[in-house]
């Protein structure tokens with residue numbers, strides 16, 4: 164009683180319910196803008212945790228996108244990691260769905276006609292639910308805010324919107340179309356018309372607990388998620404067993420339910436003021452006893468704060484009047500203001516209680532879940548970050564090694580190329596010199612080679628041409644095989660050495676990982692290198708013209724020639740001959756091979772021609788000349804000496820004429836051939852040696868180019884590898900940066916949830 168008096172005085176003094184009511188000339192006006200309402204705690208908490216879960220949702224989706232992006236890179240994220248994080252997307256989505264539906268729920272229970280519907284209508288400031296004497300509410304009616312401005316109904320399991328006027332029929336026990344007592348009708352009422360609805364409070368009216376035995380079903384269906392229970396009792400009687408039994412059942416299924424007891428119809432006490440205090444005390448004690456000692460849902464002191472004596476009917480009428488709506492009985496009993504204040508007091512305490520309870524029961528678990536999700540995702544990302552960082556470090560090291568290898572190869576290749584070029588040049592010069600020297604020596608031995616040719620010689624033209632052709636081939640192959648015999652092993656050995664050195668050098672340049680693969684390609688030729696000596700005597704000596712006509716050794720021409728051979732030079736200097744130009748047939752040598760004419764002494768051939776000419780000139784003078792010469796000789800040496808000399812000269816001539824056989828002709832032919840071929844071969848010594856050295860250069864350069872290509876292939880592979888490594892480093896860098904950012908965001912979200920706990924849960 165003392166608490167009641169104090170509470171009333173306090174309210175009358177103006178420091179009671181502050182947010183919803185003011186007195187104005189005895190009328191009560193409702194302030195709908197209850198920004199300081201305790202319900203705002205729930206509203207703010209809901210908004211805050213919703214915002215946090217929007218961020219968590221984005222975060223988890225970002226994490227999944229990121230993980231899909233890195234899952235292709237081996238060693239960063241496992242398939243299990245990806246699956247785990249993907250699983251969080253649905254979980255967060257489910258929490259967001261629940262959060263959207265989260266509201267504060269209050270359920271009203273009590274016996275029939277105790278005034279449950281009237282209390283709800285009073286709280287909603289409007290006559291929304293059917294009420295009246297007798298059993299009126301025949302099913303559960305849940306009043307909640309409508310997202311649109313319209314008011315409508317919806318029966319459970321149906322999407323059809325029904326006119327709100329029909330609630331009187333649907334929910335009324337006397338209606339023809341009665342619903343099951345366990346069924347539920349949703350009544351959607353514009354939020355803007357009622358502060359409670361706007362702040363996400365859902366009010367559930369129930370049939371009287373005395374009209375059904377199915378209380379367990381009720382509890383299971385409508386009570387488990389209720390934040391506050393209001394027992395609407397009838398103050399004209401007392402708490403009944405049916406009411407008590409119901410809440411005993413509730414307290415077995417729900418831990419520490421928040422129960423308020425409204426002793427309604429307290430306006431009846433106005434007619435019996437003398438017993439008011441005693442009755443109030445009696446009811447209050449019984450209610451405290453019920454809550455604190457029977458149900459043990461709160462302490463006795465807390466229980467006192469949850470028991471109210473009100474008149475819902477008066478409260479509703481007052482509020483309807485404020486809104487200038489018609490009321491059935493405008494006359495209110497004495498003390499209605501005090502009872503109304505107590506009703507307001509109930510509302511304030513109820514709001515505090517439901518707000519705190521809903522925040523605690525609904526959002527605490529979301530906050531825990533959010534932290535757990537953030538921590539789990541953070542752990543996965545931390546793992547990814549560590550993997551990416553370690554892999555990146557390994558790749559950076561690989562990049563460094565590749566860089567070093569490439570630089571070393573480039574350096575060694577430059578130096579080796581220079582050395583190999585020098586080596587090739589030296590080889591080329593050496594081969595050129597050797598071939599030149601050997602060929603010159605062999606040309607000097609040409610007569611022996613020609614003498615070795617023993618095919619039968621005949622002087623007729625056709626046979627002679629065939630003989631010449633065969634001799635060309637003999638000389639060509641003989642010279643070739645001689646050169647080969649003398650040079651092959653030497654050059655071949657040098658080539659092998661050079662190729663081996665080249666291969667070894669290049670092999671050593673290759674990085675160890677590439678050597679095995681390159682080994683097969685780097686082996687030098689199995690066949691020894693052979694230089695091809697192309698002398699082509701057929702063409703070279705094609706202009707050879709033999710001269711096989713008989714010439715007497717002591718004829719005047721021969722003597723002049725012999726004399727010229729010994730003293731020609733001297734004579735030529737003192738007495739150069741003044742000869743007639745040679746006929747064209749005699750000077751038939753090709754211009755390229757003809758000896759250039761100089762202004763000096765005549766050659767042996769020219770002297771031969773001159774002697775012939777002279778002899779011809781002498782003999783052509785006829786008998787007169789001969790007689791003069793004979794007379795001169797006879798007179799000088801005597802006829803005997805002349806006769807003997809003549810006989811000897813004739814015998815000598817005869818001898819030579821008789822010995823002018825085929826063999827002699829062959830010897831002459833070979834001598835002439837040797838002279839001619841030797842001269843021609845000497846002309847091509849430089850050409851042949853250059854050709855041979857070119858072959859050597861070609862062979863070595865080809866091999867070097869092949870080896871360089873091999874190195875180039877290896878370095879190209881390494882360049883490709885380097886590019887891959889660079890790309891991998893970039894990818895890993897991005898992965899570790901993203902993983903770090905996402906990991907940090909997880910910490911940020913956990914921190915946000917901690918702040919949420921501090922703001923809404925810790926002191927609640």
Ligand SMILES: Nc1nc2c(ncn2[C@@H]2O[C@H](COP(=O)(O)OP(=O)(O)OP(=O)(O)O)[C@@H](O)[C@H]2O)c(=O)[nH]1
Pocket residue numbers: 273274275276277278279280281282293294295296297298299300301369370371427428429430431473474475476477
């Ligand atoms: N005098 C008086 N009558 C009230 C009060 N509250 C409700 N009534 C009346 O009691 C009757 C029953 O009220 P309801 O609100 O329908 O009671 P209920 O508990 O919802 O009844 P059921 O829906 O049948 O369970 C109505 O005629 C109300 O006008 C009150 O505080 N004082």
